[in-house]
Amino acid sequence: MALDRSNPVPNDLSAFWMPFTANRQFKKQPRMFVGADKMHYTTADGRQVLDGTAGLWCCNAGHNQPRIVEAIQKQAAEMDYAPAFQMGHPKAFELANRLRDMAPKPFEHVFYTNSGSESVETALKIAIAYQRAIGQGSRTRLIGRERGYHGVNFGGISVGGIVNNRKVFGSLLTGVDHLPHTHLPDQNRFVKGQPEHGAHLAEELERIVALHGAETIAACIIEPMAGSTGVLMPPKGYLEKLREICTRHGILLIFDEVITGFGRLGSSFAAEHYNVMPDLITTAKGLTNGVIPMGAVLATKEIHDAFMQGPEHLIELFHGYTYSGNPIASAAGLATLETYKQDGLFERAAELAPYWADGVHSLRDCPHVIDIRSEGLIGAVELEPIAGEPTRRAFQAFLDCYDKGVLIRTTGDIIAMSPPLIISNGEIDQLFGTLRDVLQGLK
Numbered sequence: 001m002a003l004d005r006s007n008p009v010p011n012d013l014s015a016f017w018m019p020f021t022a023n024r025q026f027k028k029q030p031r032m033f034v035g036a037d038k039m040h041y042t043t044a045d046g047r048q049v050l051d052g053t054a055g056l057w058c059c060n061a062g063h064n065q066p067r068i069v070e071a072i073q074k075q076a077a078e079m080d081y082a083p084a085f086q087m088g089h090p091k092a093f094e095l096a097n098r099l100r101d102m103a104p105k106p107f108e109h110v111f112y113t114n115s116g117s118e119s120v121e122t123a124l125k126i127a128i129a130y131q132r133a134i135g136q137g138s139r140t141r142l143i144g145r146e147r148g149y150h151g152v153n154f155g156g157i158s159v160g161g162i163v164n165n166r167k168v169f170g171s172l173l174t175g176v177d178h179l180p181h182t183h184l185p186d187q188n189r190f191v192k193g194q195p196e197h198g199a200h201l202a203e204e205l206e207r208i209v210a211l212h213g214a215e216t217i218a219a220c221i222i223e224p225m226a227g228s229t230g231v232l233m234p235p236k237g238y239l240e241k242l243r244e245i246c247t248r249h250g251i252l253l254i255f256d257e258v259i260t261g262f263g264r265l266g267s268s269f270a271a272e273h274y275n276v277m278p279d280l281i282t283t284a285k286g287l288t289n290g291v292i293p294m295g296a297v298l299a300t301k302e303i304h305d306a307f308m309q310g311p312e313h314l315i316e317l318f319h320g321y322t323y324s325g326n327p328i329a330s331a332a333g334l335a336t337l338e339t340y341k342q343d344g345l346f347e348r349a350a351e352l353a354p355y356w357a358d359g360v361h362s363l364r365d366c367p368h369v370i371d372i373r374s375e376g377l378i379g380a381v382e383l384e385p386i387a388g389e390p391t392r393r394a395f396q397a398f399l400d401c402y403d404k405g406v407l408i409r410t411t412g413d414i415i416a417m418s419p420p421l422i423i424s425n426g427e428i429d430q431l432f433g434t435l436r437d438v439l440q441g442l443k
């Protein structure tokens, strides 16, 4: 598609306070994208950059997908907005039905949000309100996990476990406790798929129950595969054990599937991939291919039906957003799910996974590499930090890859890669070949 050259890059970058960005570094050395198509971004200076991260783990169908572009254009012209409260429009219902049909069996209801962070807040609130609705009002505590990432709102950072996302924001929510993380580098190193060691860490939930009393705990939220902390796959047996303990103590289990949803592991959701069913699933990102903000919480019939009591003219759940189920987002969601289905992208991700895993693990002999992890179309390369300067080495790798035409992402000293599911074998070779060159040149 032709780029609009009448809209040059502004020469004043000061006003925009950029999210999760080293603002001063960026503004001295800007990295601007002005176009995107399929597997590539176009930079302001006309270079092609291979998208090794599906934007931010969201453009699973690749960029500029014609079905999605047309759906948005058509919907914008037909109806731009409809009130989300006490009114409806057909596409929001149609999309909810499509989500129900593609989700694992117990998930029959969909609550719309506008982001992963909002999906997390929504799921936590539904969990506490559900316990009250079934006569378990003393269950208000929430259990998260160290190194967990559940977005940036107060509930999410309270149950989350990444210190920099928490430490400067005050006392957070009360009544929250954390499971230990599952990163055991001495026992699980250079693993393809789920590591062998660590299932026993789920038993820490028993300790937390013994400390607080099960009757005070509403829910436990985890990422089935922890992404933002640097890609940690669940140890074999861990999710099953957590499920069993939650069920035994009446604690709801929430899977935060904001990045694992929509094909990333080669299945619709991680719940299906790992064959462990939570009670609530949070989603966003791949739901609209990242094109328009939208998230959704998937709930079981049991949870939904617990709210459907009392006089029918009364609102059952005092929660929602102005843009919940927005028409243009719904149109984008429908076109996205259709693209995944028509193009067989989840199956494609599953087929590509072994080639992908071989590619990322081929970097094992590169300088500074201390671990490599992979599953589905996710790969992580952990680097030895520079003494006294954590994050600097991986950030330099990110800058060097960008200069060489490849987009990766870093968290701490871990390089995380999660390309669109349309990536080809040749592009996988290019991604890891470039990373090899970069790692070999790093100090």
Ligand SMILES: Cc1ncc(COP(=O)(O)O)c(C=O)c1O
Binding pocket: 114, 115, 116, 117, 118, 120, 149, 150, 151, 152, 223, 227, 228, 256, 257, 258, 259, 284, 285
């Ligand atoms: C597991 C998980 N939950 C929540 C979020 C937050 O999503 P958003 O940035 O859309 O608020 C993310 C974002 O990466 C995520 O990975």
